[in-house]
Amino acid sequence: MSEVAVPEMMMPPPAMPAAFQVEKPVPGPGMGDFSYVGIDAILEQMRRKAMKQGFELNIMVVGQSGLGKSTLMNTLFKSKVSRKSVQATSQEKIPKTIDIKSVSHDIEEKGVRMKLTVIDTPGFGDQINNENCWQPIMKFINAQYEQYLQEEININRKKRIPDSRVHCCIYFIPPTGHCLRPLDVEFMRRLSKVVNIVPVIAKADTLTLEERDFFKQKIREELRANGIDVYPQKEFDEDAEDRMINDKIREMIPFAVVGSDQEYQVNGRRLLGRKTKWGTIEVENIAHCEFAYLRDLLIRTHMENIKDITSSIHYEVYRVRRLNENNTAIAHANGTGQILS
Amino acid sequence: MSSCIKLGHLLWYIYNIIVTLTQTCHRSTVHGLFSTHVQSGEGARAVPLAGHVGFDSMPDQLVNKSVNHGFCFNILCVGETGLGKSTLMDTLFNTKFEGEPTQHNQPGVQLKSNTYELQESNVRLKLTVVNTVGFGDQINKEDSYKSIVEFIDTQFEAYLQEELKIKRTLHSYHDTRIHACLYFIAPTGHSLKSLDLVTMKKLDSKVNIIPIIAKSDAISKSELTKFKIKITSELVSNGVQIYQFPTDDETVAEINSTMNGHLPFAVVGSTEEVKIGNKMVKARQYPWGTVQVENENHCDFVKLREMLIRVNMEDLREQTHTRHYELYRRCKLEEMGFKDTDPDCKPFSLQETYEAKRNEFMGDLQKKEEEMRQMFVQRVKEKEAELKEAEKELHEKFDRLKKLHQDEKKKLEDKKKSLDDELNGFKQKKTAAELLQSQAQQAGGSTTLKRDKERKK
Helix, strand or coil, X not given: XXXXXXXXXXXXXXXXXXXXXXXXXXXXXXXXXXXXXXXXXHHHHHHHHHHHHCEEEEEEEECCCCCCHHHHHHHHHCCCCCCCCCCCCCCCCCCCCCCCEEEEEEEEXXXXXXXXXXXXXXXXXXXXXXXXXXXXXXXXXXHHHHHHHHHHHXXXXXXXXXXXXXXXXXXXXXXXXXXXXXXXXXXXXXXXXXXXXXXXXXXXXXCCXXXXXXXXXXXXXXXXXXXXXXXXXXXXXXXXXXXXXHHHXXXXXXXXXXXXXXXXXXXXXXXXXXXECCEEEECCCCCCCCHHHHHHHHHHHCHHHHHHHHHHHHHHHHHHHHHHHHHHHHHHHHCCCCCCC | CHHHHHHHHHHHHHHHXXXXXXXXXXXXXXXXXXXXXXXXXXXXXXXXXXXXXXXXXXXXXXXXXXXXXXXXXXXXXXXXXXXXXXXXXXXXXCCCCCCCCCCCCCCCCEXXXXXXXXXXXXXXXXEEXXXXXXXCCCCCCCCHXXXXXXXXXXXXXXXXXXXXXXXXXXXXXXXXXXXXXXXXXXXXXXXXXXXXXXXXXXXXXXXXEEEEECCHHHCCHHHHHHHHHHHHHHHHHCCCCCCXXXXXXXXXXXXXXXXXXXXXXXXXXXXXXXXXXXXXXXXXXXXXXXXXXXXXXXXXXXXXXXXXXXXXXXXXXXXXXXHHHHHXXXXXXXXCXXXXXXXXXXXXXXXXXXXXXXXXXXHHHHHHHHHHHHHHHHHHHHHHHHHHHHHHHHHHHHHHHHHHHHHHHHHHHHXXXXXXXXXXXXXXXXXXXXXXXXXXXXXXXXXXXXXXXXXXX
16 A cells, blocks of 8 residues: 555635545554554445345347357356257247246355346247337336336335346347348347347357458448447446447457357367367357457456446436326326426 | 065165265256355256356456445534534544534534545545534523434435436435434433433434443543443433444454444544654543553544444445435325335326326415415405495595585675675665765755855845
8 A cells, every 4th residue: 555645634615525635554563553544444345245235137138049049148157047948859949929038046156146137038030020029028128127116116115126127138140241130230229228238249150250350340330330339338438448448349349259068178178169070169268259258248347337337327218218208198197288397 | 584674674774865965965066167056045046157257256346336436424423512523533534624613602503514535545435524513502402403303304305306306316426314423422420411312312213323422531441331331221221222233244243243232432532642652642641641542441432433434334324225214215205195006006106196296286276376366356345345435435525515615605605695785785875875965065055155145144
């Protein structure tokens, strides 16, 4: 800890806070920590509280069937959190309408408990006529916001409101190598306004590196052209440091991922990968695919930020809209046309 | 034969044991590289992990976010003037905060709040210290607690308003709710004053109260223990709920429970430094010795600092938000007439009820307005009628006077006429008389001449 000089005491005008800095000397052998107040102990207290409470994370995976959504989820969380909807032996069943299946799991790592909810959308984009296939999903997301809002407005509300809002939606882009399909564009355009979307290129082991770069560039151009703001959104960067970090990420999206839950022996180590006749694709090797970047983004560095944006921006937008709706509905019912601020 | 059966039983028994063992093993199985054993929460399946995922960095992410954001902490100091509140704050946070000590002649209890920004290593703290000025100085102290309760309620209200706004900015809102209330007890050595009891009773459901014995260097050690016991028993018998340090987290449960037994803390505050041995310590110097502030044998200052700042600051903030604020919110909303819904009817919207209430209120207002308007109209009518009456009267009077005046005039004219007549008559008589006189003179002139001649003859 560096020593900070104590400035002379200033008499501030009553409205403005005065800035004081507390000196923290290096505690010597015989000296007690004499001018150390202990304010930074609050960090430790917060950490303890967080560990006790545990965390919640809700991820939604959207994409056509067969793109490896469940496998990717299992690889991300290194456990069987998602059951493959299509078994190898049974008949392939394409559901007539889009189902929304949400399964929760409790996982723990080094004392940190997390309630992970994976929301699966089998049937998305699988029909012949895919018009309005995003509607059930939008309805689901809004229903979660609604549930949270209702709980929040309650008079007797719980100590910790259970958070079932969708924090992140991973959208799987099929690896065509050309450009985004109209379905992709339409879906992402609509949903980027209500939830954080992270687009990924699924089954990226079918693309060579040049094809991959070309594909990514095309996708980025198209997203820009259509005004789709995917996570990390440019407008929510807080300061220059954030912007720098997020710019680096934005240059890499969409991540080209490969998922696998089987281990193979490579160079004497057991690694997750896919074994083919021409070689073994290592999932966690950044030279092979960008799974590690996705995992780092989602879990290790930006998880808190994702949840923050969901609760303070997307949820607030929904809340404002909903409360205003109520307002105008009542005003019209009364025939006064007066709107409360 | 029987030995075979026995063997059979034994084998069966062993088989059962093995089965149960494998079953239990299977539950906490080790597959993959390594895994951890978890308990399942309600509604969720516990899943073991087969590798390092990385979400154990979540608490770090959370802490980083909070550090960037900064913290805020608000302390309220309640106590009579001259008990050393400002000095204690200075000593606790190691800086010189305020200006001059307050006078004793305040007419009522006021609350003065000051905000300071402190920084230690990378933690920024926005500290607000609220002082009660003039507490206990009045002759009639019945209303002393009211301004304090009002202040606390105002802070809750401000937060509630912000929370209920349509467009709100909760995460950048400067939280002014009082997190801890340090109640300064005068060191009489006997018991709590009735003012103290009343005030603490009013405050215990609104804020976390930590009672402390101020200027405790005035009490000797034996008296202190008796004093503390008396105070705690009085608090318990009056049902005052002071803040108990939380004992549910194992890391701090032990220290918190021991500290709970030391309440109320006997503190001494001092910003002056005295050289003891070869180091400078904060102390108060008397002719008979020096009271060292940070010496645990001399006073409980270190305990207070430990509990208030280093161990339980976060818990104080949490209690304020989840217990006291929620209670206030519930009471306030119920007062305004909202109620929660039954589970089977349609979810109620706060906005709807608010709108309905507003309409009701406006309706009432309009009715009142109508009433007042009618009353006003009535009054105007009455006044008009009165005025009309008065006008009529005036007219009549005027007519009467006019008539009188005319009568008089007529009389006068008559009189004048008769006077004129008289005058005319007189004039006529006069002319006639003059005529006669002139005639008579002429005739008389001759006669007088004749008379004169006769006389002369």
